[in-house]
Amino acid sequence: MRKLIVSEFLTLDGVMQAPGGADEDRRGGFEHGGWQTSYIDDTFGNAIVEGIAGASGFVLGRKTYEIFAGYWPTAPAEEKVIADPLNNLPKFVASRTLSEPLAWNNSTLIAGDLAEGVKKLQRESGSHLLVIGSGDLVQTLIREDLVDEYRLMIHPIVLGSGARLFRDDNVKRPLALVDSMTSGTGVVLATYRPAEK
Numbered sequence: 001m002r003k004l005i006v007s008e009f010l011t012l013d014g015v016m017q018a019p020g021g022a023d024e025d026r027r028g029g030f031e032h033g034g035w036q037t038s039y040i041d042d043t044f045g046n047a048i049v050e051g052i053a054g055a056s057g058f059v060l061g062r063k064t065y066e067i068f069a070g071y072w073p074t075a076p077a078e079e080k081v082i083a084d085p086l087n088n089l090p091k092f093v094a095s096r097t098l099s100e101p102l103a104w105n106n107s108t109l110i111a112g113d114l115a116e117g118v119k120k121l122q123r124e125s126g127s128h129l130l131v132i133g134s135g136d137l138v139q140t141l142i143r144e145d146l147v148d149e150y151r152l153m154i155h156p157i158v159l160g161s162g163a164r165l166f167r168d169d170n171v172k173r174p175l176a177l178v179d180s181m182t183s184g185t186g187v188v189l190a191t192y193r194p195a196e197k
Contacts, residue, residue, distance in 0.1 A: 003128040003148035004059065004118065006138055007051050008165055009036045010154050015162035016135055024067065025163075032159045039155050043183040051151055052085050056126035059110075059118065061134030062095035068132075069104035092121060092129070094137045115144040122146070135163050143169070149193050150175070156186040 009019040018024040019036035026033065060068065068086060075083040091107040094114050102108065110117035118141065121129060128149075131138060141147050152165075166173075174195035181189050 002056060002122055002124060002126050004122055004131065004141065004146055005051075005055075005128045005149045005151055006131045006141065006147050006165075007151040008133070008138075008153065010152050010165055011035065011157050011159050011162075012154060013158045013160065014164040014166055015159045016133070016165045017162035025063070027163070028161075030162050032162060035157060035159060036155060039183070039185040039187050041184045043181070044153065044185065044187050044189070047151075047153070047181075047183075047189050049081050051130060052082055052132075055085065055089065055128055055130040057090035057092060057121075057129050058086070059092045059094070059121070059129050059131045059134070059137070061137035062093065062098055063136075064133035065091065065093045065095070065098075065102075065104070065107070069102075069107070073104065092117075094134075094140075114140055115146065118144075118146050122148075135165070138165065139167060142166075142173070145194075147194070149178075149191060152188075152190050152192065154188040154190060 008016050010016055017030050018026070018033035020034060022033040024033045072083050072086045087105055089106065091104065092110050093102060093107055094110050098109060100109055131141065138147075175192040176195045177190060178193055179191040183189065
């Protein structure tokens with residue numbers, strides 16, 4: 001069995017939308033794209049690299065897949081430590097609109113029912129599967145109780161708008177903190193697991 005780990009950049013008010021660039025995701029009139037970039041330091045960067053390097057594959061939603069597929073295959077040499085695993089490891093994509101073959105190396109669609117497809121991936125051997133971004137997909141994974149761990153990088157900024165990781169659904173989900181540290185820029189790197197698992 002391998003864990004499914006959701007890894008997200010978050011603001012203090014839980015926003016996960018468009019952390020990397022101004023034009024990354026303007027849905028809903030979002031004007032704060034790129035809010036995460038000024039907080040990167042060695043501690044934060046090392047945590048990102050270790051999380052990606054330790055994965056045996058990635059589970060991505062369509063929008064994140066398209067953003068990544070448009071960037072990582074031609075990423076600059078100084079980003080090789082992140083680009084190599086993203087480009088070479090298996091990527092499992094949740095989409096109702098894409099069709100195979102997918103253009104990005106080692107990418108396949110999750111066929112059939114999404115929850116059943118993810119459960120099948122979890123039953124395979126290997127190290128963890130990492131979900132990055134993929135807000136809509138993550139909502140399904142949370143609802144289906146498929147997330148084994150959350151690695152949250154909580155930034156000391158409040159945006160007041162944007163898509164959030166935990167959305168209103170009137171369901172209580174107790175979590176247990178299993179690890180935490182703080183970067184020099186004030187980003188809290190916190191790992192949580194569902195309390196009942």
